[in-house]
Amino acid sequence: xxxxxxxxxxxxxxxxxxxxxxxxxxxxxxxxxxxxxxxxxxxxxxxxxxxxxxxxxxxxxxxxxxxxxxxxxxxxxxxxxxxxxxxxxxxxxxxxxxxxxxxxxxxxxxxxxxxxxxxxxxxxxxxxxxxxxxxxxxxxxxxxxxxxxxxxxxxxxxxxxxxxxxxxxxxxxxxxxxxxxxxxxxxx
Amino acid sequence: xxxxxxxxxxxxxxxxxxxxxxxxxxxxxxxxxxxxxxxxxxxxxxxxxxxxxxxxxxxxxxxxxxxxxxxxxxxxxxxxxxxxxxxxxxxxxxxxxxxxxxxxxxxxxxxxx
Numbered sequence: 511x512x513x514x515x516x517x518x519x520x521x522x523x524x525x526x527x528x529x530x531x532x533x534x535x536x537x538x539x540x541x542x543x544x545x546x547x548x549x550x551x552x553x554x555x556x557x558x559x560x561x562x563x564x565x566x567x568x569x570x571x572x573x574x575x576x577x578x579x580x581x582x583x584x585x586x587x588x589x590x591x592x593x594x595x596x597x598x599x600x601x602x603x604x605x606x607x608x609x610x611x612x613x614x615x616x617x618x619x620x621x622x623x624x625x626x627x628x629x630x631x632x633x634x635x636x637x638x639x640x641x642x643x644x645x646x647x648x649x650x651x652x653x654x655x656x657x658x659x660x661x662x663x664x665x666x667x668x669x670x671x672x673x674x675x676x677x678x679x680x681x682x683x684x685x686x687x688x689x690x691x692x693x694x695x696x697x698x
Numbered sequence: 699x700x701x702x703x704x705x706x707x708x709x710x711x712x713x714x715x716x717x718x719x720x721x722x723x724x725x726x727x728x729x730x731x732x733x734x735x736x737x738x739x740x741x742x743x744x745x746x747x748x749x750x751x752x753x754x755x756x757x758x759x760x761x762x763x764x765x766x767x768x769x770x771x772x773x774x775x776x777x778x779x780x781x782x783x784x785x786x787x788x789x790x791x792x793x794x795x796x797x798x799x800x801x802x803x804x805x806x807x808x809x810x811x
Contacts, residue, residue, distance in 0.1 A: 540781035544735075544759050545794035551734050558733070591744040592725055633739040633751075637726055654730075658738045658754045671754035673736050 557677055559654040560684050565691055567593055567636050570651045573690040574634050580686065583632065593636035603628035603661050623663040630674070632657050655683060711789040713776040714796045714807035715768050724765045724773045725749055727802040735798060737761065758782055761795075774810065775799070 562570060571590055578585060583597035603625040615622040634655045638646035657679065661670035718724060721744070728749050729739055737751035737759075747766050753759040760780045768774040777795055779786040786792075796807040 538782065538784050539788070540759060540779065540786050540791050541757060542790075544753065544755075544757075544781070545779075545791045545798065547734055547798055554736070555734060587741050589742040589744060592722065592729065592742045592749075594729065594739055594742040596738075596740055631738050631752075633733070633737075635729055635733060635739065637730065654733055656733050656736070656738050658752070660754065671756065671758060673738075673753075673755055 554675065555654070557675070557680055558656055559652055560687070561639055561650065561652050562688075562691060563639075563650045565651060566648060567638060567651050570636050570653060570691065571595060574636070574653065574687060577683065577686045577690045578632065578634065580690075581683075583630075595634040596631070597634070598629055598631045600627060600629050602626070623665060623667070623669070625661050625669055626664045626666075628659055628661040628670075630657065630659050653687070655680065708787055709776075710809070710811065711792050712778055713774060713810050714799075715772045715774050715810050716803060716805045716807060717771060718773050718803070718805060719767065719771055721747060721765055721767065721773060724775065724803065727799060728763045728765065728775070731795070731799045731802040732761065732763070734802070735795075759786075768810075772808075775807075 565573075568590065571588075571593065575585060575588075575595060578595065578597045581599075583599045585595060585597050587596040588594060605625065608622075608624050612622040612624045632655055634653065636651050636653045638648065639650035639652050641647050657674040659670065659672055659674055660668060663669045716724065725742065725744060725747065729742065729751075732739060732749065732751045735753065736755055737753045739749060739751045740760075741750040742748070746764075748762060748764045750760070750762045753761075758781070761777060763775060763777045765773050765775050775796075777792055779791060779795075800807045
């Protein structure tokens, strides 16, 4: 069984993972560092979090749900009492480069599997910001989103499971959120 | 009996007690810790006191963490993890999780017998 290392951009490597009971002979123990913070934990936290002032948690969650909808996500779960919204969307994962390679190899008699669909999952979590004396503030919130992706190929095998950590994606989300929050505050 | 003994042992390293009566803050700290550990939260329920999350970093780990009051002054936090299609039954991953949760909560994780 292959494992991808956290943080590595996997655009160039198609790894076939068969997540089924038929998998034999692979190490079945959890990786040693699976539940340990990594050196980039703090950096990742900053990338994935923003603080918003002048808004209640409920308003922020409502604005966030709006942004997720705008981005084509379906809301799967929510627990507003804990500031949690979970959303996902399924999209095609066909990439022109892969299809070209597949066709080329097919002409040579080899088979190259092609990614077909992907599911993108997002956890959006809000939490009141703390005042100087450590008490939760009602009018300032910290929002953190974590995103991950699963990709299947044309044989319905899982080829990629990864956290999404490109800064541009988070920045784009938070830009949309700022606009949405402004609208929410204006009660539009 | 051997099976009872190992079930008791398993439970002892899957749970810790924290000196707080605040279930909501405990669960919010659990959620923040899981996000720090690169998990995506799947489900959360304040009344039930549960949080479930999945980590996909080239491998899949699923965790469920529950928090419930223990007496009037403590919260009992129990975690169980699944790696691929097997339950995680060694103490170290849970120790790692509770170490991270301690930092998030600014409270000590007490062993529970």
